[in-house]
Amino acid sequence: MSAIFSIEDMCVSYGREKIIHGVSLSIGAGELCALLGLNGSGKTTILHAACGFLPMTGVCTAAGQDCSGLNEKKRARLISFIPQVCSMRGGITVMEAVLMGFNAHLGLFGSPSRAQKQFALDTLERLGYASFKGRDFGTLSQGQKQIVLLARCLVQNAPVMLMDEPDNALDFLNRHMVLQKIREVLRTQQKAGLITLHDPNFAMNYCDRLLLLKSGYLVGEIKMKGASREELEKKLSLIYGAIEVFSFNGNFFMGQVQETETSPLFTKLC
Amino acid sequence: MPYPSRRQTVLLFAIVILLNLAVAVVSIFVGKYQIAPDEILALLMGGDTVAPMSAKVFFTLRLPRTVMAFLAGLGLGLAGSAYQVLFKNPLASPDIIGVAGGANLGAAVAVVMTSSSIPIMTLGAFWGGLAAVACVMLLVKATNSHSTSTYVLAGIVINAISKAMIMTLKYFADPENELAAMEYWEMGSFSNITQSKLLSILPMFLMGLIGLLLLRRQVQLMGLSDNECRALGVRLRPVRAAVLILSTLLVASIVSVTGLISFVGLIAPHTAKLMLRRNNSITLCLSGLTGGLVVMASDIFARTLYSAELPISILTTVTGVPLLLYFMCIKRGPHERNFFY
Incomplete structure (x- = not known):
């Protein structure tokens, strides 16, 4: 399986304190990898550094391109991201929230086209949320918001999807539904996915590979296929x-x- | 309370535009120099039967004043709405990053140096506003932290410095002429608006206005956290700088000829949000139209309530507060509190 996303020797520091110590990983097309670790082990930091939110040393490559020199727009075309907590407030519809995902593909003054709006609606439909399109984003539950964020991430249509606990605040059924959808999308669209999860049971059952992180070091890796x-x-x-x-x-x-x-x-x- | 439908939104816009037109019509009929309604109609139709003096007053003073009042409200409402989203702060208004403070200082310096020459005050206020925002941006660059809170803090610093310098100038100013001119400028007025003044600020104003309207989708995205903006591909630093520069051009061009107009940049966006029950790019446009309505109505009251003309800031507060209170008191769902950043 050819790697679509890779990190080589990533080091991240907050001030003088080194948080991530030489982490290397690679993810192939259609593969979903889970980053597992306790609180404070550096899972979110790795995702933030790969997205360009934090300065890092090492090399981060997505779809064959080195991401370090890319501006936000070019990087967003390669890497999409679902945050742990959404900063979006009310006052906009679910459809408007999903359409924000097209920003990386639009000019500075551009607006989503009719075809893009239809694509956004189809994406909501696939997630079973088409009836929510006119609802105020602020009136949704936290779990419903996460599904709208997933839809936004899907319309961004980047080859790499980084997800920071997207099942955070989801109920049991929705958690299964979201993880199933994520796995399905990654496989059908041959994208690479890196997800941080707190529950290893979900990671073992939905991810192809588990990456184990402890105190900023990658201490192990488990391929779920054939694992005993x-x-x-x-x-x-x-x-x-x-x-x-x-x-x-x-x-x-x-x-x-x-x-x-x-x-x-x-x-x-x- | 549900969202207004597309039809209701169009209807709301139509009502606000019609109200603007109605107030504009009243505004051109009001003034110290009496021009009969049939004369005004004849002038607007391009007739040449009207007395030359009436025609001159109408085209050089009355009409530019009404247009300027509308443009001032439009610009302050738009800029206020953009600032509130950009700084994720419901109390943000055009003076948050020092534009108003800088313009005030520029005008005060012009008063002291040129003994209240109005064209120099206009130039001083315009460049003062731009210089203040340039200083804010330099401070932000010096701190190497480009978060929105750094811009707000830098704005507070520049505002405080401007205030201290204005106080010093006031302390040493001649109380009869210079101090009075400074105080009067701070309260704002459309009494000095002429056709030439309006035309002189129009290029800067239009640059800011068109730029902000074109960037309305980016402005909406800037309401998200910095990391979410980056993840969605927003060029955070250049876009933020562009929005700040464009709104500064807008505000500086207005206050340079009118003096400070308080409250409009703060209340027009809130009134628009409460009317639409939404906070998206459409709200930005409605904020501008609401601002235009408030300032034009205030200017009519400023000319008619008292024998001498009243400062505009008193009237914008008097006109704006009831409007805001009315929409605040309408019963609405608890979630709608969420979008007032």
């Missing part, structure tokens, strides 16, 4: 400590090993 329960348990315990991995119907689940008064050792499902 033992391998998962061994590698995931590098960042999560005492854990146990189960297999059920071909899917993996992780639980935390805990000691209590009644049961000296039991596994609590995450």
Whole structure:
């Protein structure tokens, strides 16, 4: 699988404090990779540096182009991004919010064309949100907002999609729906996806590869295709400590090993 | 309360445009020099039966004054709306980055140096406004932090310096002539507007106006966080600088001939947002039209309420506050509080 997105020897510092220490990774077409790690391990920092929000050393390449010298517009044509928290407020419709995704493909004074508006509507339709197009963005729940952000990211139509906990604030069903849609889009449109997730169970079941991050270092990598329960348990315990991995119907689940008064050792499902 | 439909939005725009036209018509009939309505109609139709003095007063003073009042409101409303989105601050108005403060200082310096020569005051105010924003941009560059809060802080610094210098000039100014001229300029007035003044500021004004309208989609995107803007491909620094420069041209060209006009840049965007219940690029246009309406109506009151002409800033406040209060009191959903950044 040829790499569409790659990072080589990325280092990021906040002032004098080094946060990311020489991280390298590459993602192929149609592949969804999860960045897993505890809070403060540097997951969001890696995404922000790759998007050009933070200064970094090393090389970041998307669709064969070195992103370091690119301005915001050129970079946005290669990399789209879903933030953890959306800064968009009310006062605009869902359709207007989605149309913002076309900005990288429009001139400074341009407006979305009829065909682009239809594409935006089709994208909302694919996500099951076509009926929301006239709704005020501010009236949506946090989960619904995340789905609109996903639609905005999809109309941006960049070969690389970076997603910072897009399932943040989604309910159980919507979380499955969003991750399924993301995987489907990446596969059908042959895009590369890098997603940060807090729940390893969702990562194991929806992602092709897991990248394990601890204190700014990439400490392991798991290819889900052909991965054994033992391998998962061994590698995931590098960042999560005492854990146990189960297999059920071909899917993996992780639980935390805990000691209590009644049961000296039991596994609590995450 | 639901969004107004496309039809209701068009209707709202039509009403505001018609109100503007109605107020403009009233405005050209009002003035100290009596011109009969049939004379005005004849002049507008291009007739040459009207007394030369009436024609001269109408074309060099009355009509330019009405046009200037509309343009001033339009420009301040548009610039205010752009500033509120750009700085993500509902209290932002054209003086947030020091345009008004700089223009005030420029005019005050002109008063002291040229003994209240009006053309020099106009030039002083215009260049003062531009110089203040240039200083803000230099300060931002010096700090190497290009966030919106840095612009606001730099604006506060430049405003404070301008204020201190104006106070010093006032302290040493001749109280009968220079101090009175400075105070009067700060309260704003359309009494000195002539055709030549209007034409002199028109190129700068149109440059700012057309530029801002063309950039309306970028202005809307600037309401997002800096990182989200970048991720969507907004050229943050050049676009922000362009919006600031264009709105500065707009505001500086207005206040250089009218003096300071308070409150319009703040209330016109809010009134437009409350009427439309939206905060998008259409709101930017409606803010301008609302501003035009408020300033033209205020100018009519300024000419008619008292035997001497009243300063415009008193009237813009008196006219604007009830309008804003009315739309604030209309019952609306809790989510609609969200878009007042």
